[in-house]
Amino acid sequence: MPKTRSQKKRLRKFYLKTFGCQMNYSDSERLETVLESLNLKKSEVMEDADIVLLNTCSIKQHAEDRVYGFVHNAKKAKKLVGLTGCMVKKSSTQKDEEHDPLLKKHETIDLVFRIEDLPKVPDLLQKYDPKLKRPEYEFDTEDYFHISPKLQENFRAFVPIMTGCDKFCTYCVVPFTRGRERSRPFRDIVKECKNHVANGVKEITLVGQNVNAYFLDDSKKKMLQKQTDFAVLLEKVAEIPKLKRLKFTSPHPRHMGNDVLQVIARNENISRSIHLPVQSGSSSVLQKMGRDYRIEKFKEITKRARELIPGVTLTTDIIVGFSGETEEDFQKTLKLFDEEQFLMAYISKYSPRKGTFAGEKMPDDISRKEKKRRLDIANEKLKKTALHENKRAVGTREYALIESVNAKNIATGKTEFGRTAMVPVGKKGKRFIGEIVPVKITEADTWVVRGELL
Ligand code: 5AD
Ligand code: SF4
Secondary structure, eight states: OOOOSSOOOOOOEEEEEEOSSHHHHHHHHHHHHHHHHTTOEEOSSGGGOSEEEEEEOOSSHHHHHHHHHHHHHHHHTTOEEEEEETTSOSSOSOSOGGGOHHHHHOTTOOEEOOGGGGGGHHHHHHTTOTTSOOOSSOOOSSOGGGSOOOOSSSSEEEEEOEEOOSOOOTTOOHHHHTOSOEEOOHHHHHHHHHHHHHTTOOEEEEEOTTGGGOOOOOHHHHHHOSSOHHHHHHHHHHTSTTOOEEEEEOOOGGGOOHHHHHHHHHOTTBOSEEEOOOBOSOHHHHHHHTOOSOHHHHHHHHHHHHHHSTTOEEEEEEEESOTTOOHHHHHHHHHHHHHHOOSEEEEEEOOOOTTSHHHHHSOOOSOHHHHHHHHHHHHHHHHHHHHHHHHTTTTSEEEEEEEEEOTTSEEEEEETTSOEEEEEOOTTGGGGTTOEEEEEEEEEOSSOEEEEEO
16 A cells, blocks of 8 residues: 555545646646546635646756745645656656655655556545545546547647657756657547547647657558658648648757648648747757757758748747857857747746756856846847737738637737737627637737737
């Protein structure tokens, strides 16, 4: 019998907090299905819950610190605390404390489980509440993706297509937390997407740590195709009738071939905004990061994207202050902003991670102050490029998928070019939530465009 730190108690309500990327959000939707199968009710506030579950991220130290802050508050409120997601590393779903470094180290955490072990969660929770209802059916223990997600919104869905990463960029902990690349079967993905569309979903985002490293399981299809596996999958999903919008995140520049760009170009329901993480504008930093491409290659891809997809916008990820990044290297990143005019960039200060090549073998030699300075400068630069990109749209028509309507009856949604559009919709505006509406863009700000409904 495993040692349980908390007293046994009746579990009625859960509170689930998700940190990190869209993959985690997608996993949380599957976790919710499992929890509801146990008759546990979702609580919107932590205070009302008996068990607090955290789906964690460990990409940067800051992300882990946020999780620990949350654990501390949950424990103070005397909740049972469970962790899953990327902080639960190679330690398997908890069997006993000796086997799990997280449990061993943190008295405040009651249980941990790998997300792949989601089907075992009913058994795990039963140990805390033996009276917990059994699910009506057994979950497939071989593949947690077979558990259907409980969508948070009825108009859009995230569909995982692969997980893990084999790239081992020197700064990145993902290959250690998520493990090696593993692609889902083609048929399962297409079936899940078709189901969503049949249930009224308008927008699907295909998610994975490295979506364009997707590996097709169907050898017949492989023989017929001249495209990369991801291009084949993307097109197949885009062709689902009534799917209004298709996005994907994140691709790796190394696998971003013409074929993917051509699929986007010929399928109008695929988003005209491409997220392509570049990390740095300096080839020498890219080499130290183990990114496997020179900056010229990135520029070639974006040039082709612009040629093939009129009006395309680009977003990216940047790390500043990586080991050995000189002022000259940093200036190259700023120059890249000028050349590429990113609509959005997620800019991070380098955070050394234990177990990664850079974390173990390369000096963290840029001071905190200097990292912060570079971050601030890069963010200022981004404001300029974002405004530039938004201004480009003034006077044109774009289609926004409305996500929310505020008290002043202003609706907000994302357009097919990735811009955040705000439009007045009148008193009964809530009916537009989940709808795609044409917007005439009249004004541009840094982070939004404004306009009117057409
Ligand atoms: N430090 C800072 N940023 C990081 N990222 C990944 N690992 C680190 C790290 N150790 C950023 C990269 C990646 C994004 C998901 O997080 O920019 O693309
Ligand atoms: Fe991390 Fe690099 Fe893999 Fe992206 S490609 S998940 S940055 S190792």
